Amino acid sequence: MDAQQLKGHLDLLLLASLEHAPRYGGQIIADVQASTDGYFSLREGTLYPALHRLERAGWIRGEFQVLPRGGSPVKVYALTPGGRDELSAQRERYERFSAAVRGVIGRPA
Secondary structure, eight states: OOHHHHHHHHHHHHHHHTSSSOEEHHHHHHHHHHHTTTSOOOOHHHHHHHHHHHHHTTSEEEEEEOOTTOSSOEEEEEEOHHHHHHHHHHHHHHHHHHHHHHHHHTSOO
């Protein structure tokens, strides 16, 4: 995993992970890892500060819930309407960036 690539796209990955269902931290880590075939393996020290930042921005909200398996409550995060808008905007920026990079690296020598 390239830490610099992750740093530039972490918000997009986290927002996208929450697009279809609320998740707690361990689920987000597993989702990102599975969705990227293990390319991105998030650590809690990276994940939780980013989730708190997204929550402060109003793009996600966290709520403590007791999971069906029982145990202590965990904080489950969900996208807000503003988070859905931000996800859409970040996806669009990423697609423009990705197309621009492909334009350069895909050119014949």
